[in-house]
Amino acid sequence: MNRDTMIKTIQEHGDYPWDVLIIGGGATGLGTAVESASRGFKTVLLEQHDFAKGTSSRSTKLVHGGVRYLQQGDVGLVLEALRERGLLRQNAPHLVHNLAFVIPNYEWWNGPFYTIGMKIYDTMAGKLGLGPSIHISKEETMKAIPNLKEEGLRGGVIYHDGQFDDARLAVNLAETAVTQGAVVINYMKVTGLLKNKEGLIQGVEVQDIESGEKYKMIAKTVINATGVFADGILQMDDPAAPRSIIPSQGIHLVLDKEFLQGESAIMIPKTADGRVLFAVPWHQKVVVGTTDTLVDKESLEPRALEEEIEFILDTAAQYLTKIPTREDVRSIFAGLRPLAAPVKGKDTKEISRSHKVMVSLSGMITTIGGKWTTYRKMGEDTIDKAILIGDLPERDSVTKNLPIHGAINEVDDNDPLYVYGSDKKFIRALIDLQPSLAEKLNPALSYLKAEIIWAVREEMARTVEDVLARRTRALFLDARASIEMAPETAHIMAAELKKDKIWEERQVEEYTVLAKGYLLGKIV
Numbered sequence: 001m002n003r004d005t006m007i008k009t010i011q012e013h014g015d016y017p018w019d020v021l022i023i024g025g026g027a028t029g030l031g032t033a034v035e036s037a038s039r040g041f042k043t044v045l046l047e048q049h050d051f052a053k054g055t056s057s058r059s060t061k062l063v064h065g066g067v068r069y070l071q072q073g074d075v076g077l078v079l080e081a082l083r084e085r086g087l088l089r090q091n092a093p094h095l096v097h098n099l100a101f102v103i104p105n106y107e108w109w110n111g112p113f114y115t116i117g118m119k120i121y122d123t124m125a126g127k128l129g130l131g132p133s134i135h136i137s138k139e140e141t142m143k144a145i146p147n148l149k150e151e152g153l154r155g156g157v158i159y160h161d162g163q164f165d166d167a168r169l170a171v172n173l174a175e176t177a178v179t180q181g182a183v184v185i186n187y188m189k190v191t192g193l194l195k196n197k198e199g200l201i202q203g204v205e206v207q208d209i210e211s212g213e214k215y216k217m218i219a220k221t222v223i224n225a226t227g228v229f230a231d232g233i234l235q236m237d238d239p240a241a242p243r244s245i246i247p248s249q250g251i252h253l254v255l256d257k258e259f260l261q262g263e264s265a266i267m268i269p270k271t272a273d274g275r276v277l278f279a280v281p282w283h284q285k286v287v288v289g290t291t292d293t294l295v296d297k298e299s300l301e302p303r304a305l306e307e308e309i310e311f312i313l314d315t316a317a318q319y320l321t322k323i324p325t326r327e328d329v330r331s332i333f334a335g336l337r338p339l340a341a342p343v344k345g346k347d348t349k350e351i352s353r354s355h356k357v358m359v360s361l362s363g364m365i366t367t368i369g370g371k372w373t374t375y376r377k378m379g380e381d382t383i384d385k386a387i388l389i390g391d392l393p394e395r396d397s398v399t400k401n402l403p404i405h406g407a408i409n410e411v412d413d414n415d416p417l418y419v420y421g422s423d424k425k426f427i428r429a430l431i432d433l434q435p436s437l438a439e440k441l442n443p444a445l446s447y448l449k450a451e452i453i454w455a456v457r458e459e460m461a462r463t464v465e466d467v468l469a470r471r472t473r474a475l476f477l478d479a480r481a482s483i484e485m486a487p488e489t490a491h492i493m494a495a496e497l498k499k500d501k502i503w504e505e506r507q508v509e510e511y512t513v514l515a516k517g518y519l520l521g522k523i524v
């Protein structure tokens with residue numbers, strides 16, 4: 001994936017219409033690009049910042065049916081998500097793992113209640129199930145999670161769901177789309193819509209954020225896949241368009257692995273205020289979250305509220321023997337769910353997470369809602385609609401069985417490079433040519449210098465933030481260590497991108513300001 005080549009392609013394409021033009025490079029847009037290109041449509045995707053900069057790098061990292069939605073009786077959504085969970089594990093086995101979750105039981109009725117609930121979950125997954133749910137004794141529960149609070153514990157229920165690396169899947173989807181013939185470009189912002197005399201959409205105006213250059217791009221269908229930013233594009237289309245999205249914020253705290261011993265995750269099905277809380281092992285750390293707080297404004301860098309931080313720390317303290325404090329938090333990150341605007345008086349927890357594909361009077365298609373797990377189905381439904389609206393030839397979806405870039409079945413989780421799947425051998429080859437690239441960037445994390453070179457050459461990383469936040473996950477795993485990694489990262493990138501010392505210094509400065517927003521304890 002080379003940005004200069006992509007830009008050259010759109011310049012050469014000129015006024016010739018694209019079949020499908022997608023605005024937004026998160027899970028929804030990238031999934032739609034794979035869907036469109038794999039059906040043979042001329043496809044272009046434009047992302048204003050980096051791929052997965054928005055909500056799609058800030059999830060709980062679960063590929064799941066959604067036990068919570070089962071509790072709420074949203075059977076259709078759970079069935080769809082369980083099917084997609086199975087397909088994603090089949091198509092991206094290098095990134096999606098089978099993870100055991102323990103529901104600790106402290107009340108007499110918890111055991112039978114959650115065992116029956118999870119058996120229903122298993123039945124709904126059918127052939128694509130990841131393993132049977134079982135009731136376990138108190139001793140077995142303590143063995144699975146040795147640092148769980150023992151007082152009052154009666155037993156537990158184990159069930160299985162998928163776990164993944166969200167930003168890495170986004171990069172792999174971009175690569176899959178490109179392999180299928182799509183053009184995908186980061187740092188390319190849609191600034192306006194083009195319409196004909198009848199008011200029908202004809203294309204978009206875009207600006208290259210790096211060079212400042214502006215382009216007009218013509219397309220048979222324009223798809224708004226901008227998540228919590230969808231209303232901004234809908235209002236470009238019709239200034240009187242009502243608000244369709246209310247962002248709901250969720251935050252996560254990242255702790256060292258010692259706070260969650262054993263290999264399993266914990267799922268607390270009902271916290272003090274009726275939410276679900278997870279503690280999930282991820283890349284040798286533990287991700288604890290999340291919250292559900294309506295916020296007024298969308299933002300590319302949302303910030304955790306004090307009450308959200310307290311809620312997570314207080315809830316974790318009720319279940320864990322080693323109680324996490326603010327100083328133990330390695331990174332704190334917030335994300336915004338693109339929820340359909342709630343009906344007055346309805347709590348956000350109760351709003352369905354199903355996706356919606358809407359068509360404006362101008363013919364613009366907007367896809368909102370859903371979740372990472374269901375990105376493929378969202379793409380399929382969106383392209384089905386685009387075929388109708390854009391008068392494109394009828395072609396069936398092939399993504400159910402389409403391997404995602406990097407897919408291999410032999411995955412060695414103990415090798416930190418496992419997330420690259422079939423690309424791992426190319427990173428090893430870089431190291432063979434230049435052994436110093438095997439050096440770690442920071443002793444606290446496993447990332448190697450070779451990964452920076454790979455990210456720039458093959459994965460369209462343009463800034464230090466792209467590398468430390470989304471090509472690697474350093475920012476999300478240990479924000480302080482990632483700040484220490486920034487100067488070396490900038491130096492290696494500058495050589496690759498032929499940038500000068502001033503670029504390097506500016507990158508480090510900008511990154512440091514951003515990363516300080518992911519620190520909770522004091523900076524020493």
Ligand SMILES: Cc1cc2nc3c(=O)[nH]c(=O)nc-3n(C[C@H](O)[C@H](O)[C@H](O)COP(=O)(O)OP(=O)(O)OC[C@H]3O[C@@H](n4cnc5c(N)ncnc54)[C@H](O)[C@@H]3O)c2cc1C
Pocket residue numbers: 023024025026027028029046047048049050051052053054055056057058059060061062063064188189190191225226227228229248249250251290291334335336337338368369370371372373374
């Ligand atoms: C706290 C939290 C936890 C979650 N956990 C899970 C989970 O464990 N499992 C799961 O399945 N789902 C989870 N989700 C849901 C999932 O993360 C989202 O549904 C999904 O990431 C939304 O993707 P998206 O592409 O619609 O939006 P985004 O990822 O926000 O992408 C939209 C993109 O559009 C771009 N854009 C905006 N305006 C323009 C413009 N003018 N020009 C070009 N580009 C533009 C933005 O920069 C952005 O990158 C979670 C969500 C949250 C908030």
